[in-house]
Amino acid sequence: MNTKLLMTLSSVFMAATGLAFSFFPQEFLTTFNEPASPIMMLILQLLGALYLGFAMLNYMAKGSIMGGIYNRPIAIGNFMHFLVAGLALLKSTPGLAVPQLWGLAVIYAGFALAFGFVVFTHPKAVKA
Template sequence: MNAARTSSFITTVSAVVLALGGIALLFASDELLPRLMPGTPASGTVLGQLISAGWLAMAWLNWNQRRMIVGGIYGRPTVLANFMLYLVSASSLGHPAMAGGASPLLLLLTVLFAALTLVYGALLLRGPFGADTPAGAGGS
C-alpha cells in the first residue's frame, strides 16, 4: 500500500470510528453510558450527546480529508485535531477502563483510541517530504 493510500485509509478509518461512535451516543447515550461506565446518572447522558457532536464533527472533517495527504505539514490541522481528540479520549478512558468491573468495551475503546493516538502522533512527526509526496513535487 503506497503512502497516499495509507493516508486515505487512516482518515477513512478514523471517520468511520468517530461516525459510528457519534451516532450511537447521539441516539442511545442513555443506554450506552451506564453500560460503559456503571454509576452514570441518567441526567449525565446528555454529556454523551455533547460528545457525539464533537465526534460527528471530527468524522465529517476526516471524511472530507480522506483523499488528501496528511502528515508532516500536509493536513496539519486535521492531524493535530485527531491527535488531540484521541490522546484526551485514551487518557480519560484509561483510568476507568483499568478499574475493577469495567466493561470490556470500555477497555477496547481505550486501546483503539491509544492506537489512533500513536498513528496520528507518527503522522504529526513525520517529515513533510516523505514517501507520500508525489514525485517532483518539492524536496531539496
C-alpha cells in the first residue's frame, strides 16, 4: 500500500476538519441545528486543535516507512482514531438522519480499513 498517499490524504482531511472546527465552530453548529453555546464552541475549537496536531503528525511522518513494526505508534493511533470515530458515526447516524454524517462515516470507515491494513501487514520492500 502507498502509505505516503494514505498519510497525505489523512493529513489533508484532518487539517480541513481542524481548521473548520477551530475557525468556524458556530457555523458548524448551525449546520446541524445545534445551539452555539460558548462551551460547545470551546469544545469544537479544542477538538480542532487536536485534529490539526494529528494532521501535522501524519504530514511529517508521510515519508517514513509504515507498517509492521515501523512507525507502529503512529499507525495504531490513526487506526484507533478512525475506527472508533467511524463506529461512533455509524452508531449515531440512523438516529440523527443527517446525510452529512453518512458521508463522514464512509470516509472514516475507509481510513480505518486502510490504516488497519497498514498496522497488520508488513511494508513491502522498495526496489532500488
